[in-house]
Amino acid sequence: MLLGIPSRIVTGYLGGEYNNASSSQNTNSENTQQGGHLSIYQYDAHAWSEIWLEDIGRQRVDPTAAVDPQRVESGWSTELLSQQSALSSDLFGLYKFRKTAWLNTIRLQFDALDYQWTRWVLGYSNEQQYDLLKRLFGGNIQWKATAIVVATLIAIMTIFTLFYRFDINAFKRKKLPLWLNLYQQALAQLAKKGTKKTTDMSPSDFAQVVAQQHPEIATQFREFSTTFEILMFKNLNSKQQVMYLTRLKQQFNRLKPN
Known part of the structure; x- marks a missing residue:
């Protein structure tokens, strides 16, 4: 002015x-x-x-x-x-690479990728989403999209249900200590004969129940239970652990035929 x-x-x-x-x-x-x-x-x-x-x-x-x-x-x-x-x-945004043909081609390709990313990802608007769904499913997109969402939810619920109902104890047994695995095997064999250990029983208490119901294995099972308690609850060094574990295996092998 x-x-x-x-x-x-x-x-x-x-x-x-x-x-x-x-x-x-x-x-x-x-x-x-x-x-x-x-x-x-x-x-x-x-x-x-x-x-x-x-x-x-x-x-x-x-x-x-x-x-x-x-x-x-x-x-x-x-x-x-x-x-x-x-x-x-x-590196790829400078015009100085225009002087070298192959570098300029690479630079332009990177710029084209950036353009496509901006266009189809960063700039993916509601209209583009609607057009894509319309090309995939044709007309009546609303009820088809609802059906897909419902089917997906049902599939997810089914997968979770099957997962929780699947018995994963077999996988857990592989990670159990050997002495606990042997003890559970003994409990499983006694359960087949009608003698089941409840969760409130200690190994010593259950050994007394076994002695009453199966006196023929009373002594063997009591010794087996005592060794198991030592391995399970006492703080043993490596040498002691190997010694008691060897003893538990021998007691289990003598107990198994009975």
Whole structure:
């Protein structure tokens, strides 16, 4: 307004880079006809002036063409490019790779992948989701989607039910100490004969029950139970543990035929 002419500053972008590599990655025929995309970088930012002329309206006044013609003609400036190279560590976003054909091809491919990621992942809108479902399932998307959700929930519930009903004790037995495994085998054989150990019984208490119901193995089972208690509840060193475990095996082998 120093000269009495209404003016304003306008900011935007000037230039950009056309990338045709993304056209081969599009599966949609409409996007293929468009052929690639235009990449706009931060160093494409530009500002210019607009003035208001009576009976004409707003007119752009941009001295860039006089100061740096390359900026207008090709969309990028040698000076801006050198500044960008010095300040940026972006390997695949620098224009300096345009001079080497195979490096420039790789750079454009990476830029095309970034474009597809932005378009199909970051920018995956509700309309695109609806269009995808419509192509997959046709009409009546609402009830079909509801049926898929219900079927998925039923399948998940069925899997969890089968998992909890599956007997995993066989897997747990593999991790049990040998003395506990032998003792459980003895309990299982006695349970088949009608003598079951309850959870409130200690091994010594159960040995007394076995002595009453099966006096023929009373002494053998009492000795077996005593050795089991030592292995189960006492703090033994490695040598003692091996000694008592050997004894328990011998007692179990003598008890097993009975």
